[in-house]
Amino acid sequence: MNLILVSAEELQGNRVQLSDRRLQHLREVHRAAEGELLRVGLIDGPMGSGTLTRLTPALAELELDLDQPPPPPLPLTLLLALPRPKMLKRILQGISALGIKRLILINSYRVEKSYWQSPWLRPEAIREQLILGLEQARDTRLPEVVLEKRFKPFVEDRLPALAAGKRCLLAHPGSHQGAPHRLQEESLLAIGPEGGFIPYEVEKLEQAGFSGVHIGPRIQRVENAIPLIVGKLYDNF
Amino acid sequence: MNLILVSAEELQGNRVQLSDRRLQHLREVHRAAEGELLRVGLIDGPMGSGTLTRLTPALAELELDLDQPPPPPLPLTLLLALPRPKMLKRILQGISALGIKRLILINSYRVEKSYWQSPWLRPEAIREQLILGLEQARDTRLPEVVLEKRFKPFVEDRLPALAAGKRCLLAHPGSHQGAPHRLQEESLLAIGPEGGFIPYEVEKLEQAGFSGVHIGPRIQRVENAIPLIVGKLYDNF
Known part of the structure; x- marks a missing residue:
């Protein structure tokens, strides 16, 4: 997973909470820590970074800054x-x-x-x-x-x-x-x-x-x- | 399997007998019949055709005519x-x-x-x-x-x-x-x-x-x- 993809329905303003396989990946493969900057993209939308503002065994919260276009089709x-x-x-x-x-x-x-x-x-x-x-x-x-x-x-x-x-x-x-x-x-x-x-x-x-x-x-x-x-x-x- | 590969040690003159997964493939996937012409290659050697001269549940025998070079490396x-x-x-x-x-x-x-x-x-x-x-x-x-x-x-x-x-x-x-x-x-x-x-x-x-x-x-x-x-x-x- 080189990019965490989120969907529009998951967005709460510029924040998103993850509790599925993406959370698992963050914890087990990426071994991310609070404060870390991660690559995030919005499905059918822009990509950029997300700051990991909270990480518990049940939940990851990211604050998004999506300002780049995806690569050309x-x-x-x-x-x-x-x-x-x-x-x-x-x-x-x-x-x-x-x-x-x-x-x-x-x-x-x-x-x-x-x-x-x-x-x-x-x-x-x-x-x-x-x-x-x-x-x-x-x-x-x-x-x-x-x-x-x-x-x-x-x-x-x-x-x-x-x-x-x-x-x-x-x-x-x-x-x-x-x-x-x-x-x-x-x-x-x-x-x-x-x-x-x-x-x-x-x-x-x-x-x-x-x-x-x-x-x-x-x-x-x-x-x-x-x-x-x-x-x-x-x-x- | 688009080519049956045989090794030099398996050759008996211009004949070869198969009893392993190649036999199984001939019978089950290719559903070959005696007399049929099949594509055969010699490992690190030429390729060409093989006539299926005998086919039993335990054995396939092919008569080889290998006269073509393999594709260039x-x-x-x-x-x-x-x-x-x-x-x-x-x-x-x-x-x-x-x-x-x-x-x-x-x-x-x-x-x-x-x-x-x-x-x-x-x-x-x-x-x-x-x-x-x-x-x-x-x-x-x-x-x-x-x-x-x-x-x-x-x-x-x-x-x-x-x-x-x-x-x-x-x-x-x-x-x-x-x-x-x-x-x-x-x-x-x-x-x-x-x-x-x-x-x-x-x-x-x-x-x-x-x-x-x-x-x-x-x-x-x-x-x-x-x-x-x-x-x-x-x-x-």
């Missing part, structure tokens, strides 16, 4: 074939830590139907992982996560509006073109499931304006592939 | 502060899948001493994770892993020879310079522990010719930071 929307549930938590944290602010989890032929039933897809479960990523990265803006359980209606009806004016890239092993570097424009990046999108899906994405790009001769797990390609595409986000 | 040596044991397995797999062929796990002030006692640092445990990474990536060359338990003697006595003729980069949050893209030369990349290298360590690395570079305004976990920076530095490896 990564100008990238990620379309990701729904990963298997046991990977989902870590992938959501990683996406949030990278500064990606819009994630669309999509269906694909190779996504097992049961994955859509995972309790880790409940809004509060998703939010929890996204917050862990922001705390790690020192960021405050919560990513928006959309679930698209049907590939065809999504690609035909909603993707065109999303894609308008953006560089549309499909990370696809075997593409002839390498991923571009240091984009200046906004992008929409599609990453398939284990085993890849099937030819029909690739075709539909190409029809929607996506170009296939590779990220090298090796096949990466999705949790490696995302930072690998994001690193190429953008700097300073 | 990434021209990067990674100096990594020893991660906490629970992260080590995944990080080793990821490094191996990225094509990194030389990893030096180093000590740092912020590496807990107990980490060096982890059973996951035994050579056979490290090898197991590296092989999982190669199987994922479709590669055959095993990375070399060196453990350097003392920072100062390593940096003073052995690092200069390693650094000679290479671009030496230190991934360090707060550096003014962003990480370069698309290097043509070999590099030596140092990544610190959670919380970063301490100033003394940064100074020693700078004296050894390292330049600090950042990977954006956010703080990444090491398992995200490695592919993020590798993606910037190299293409087509």
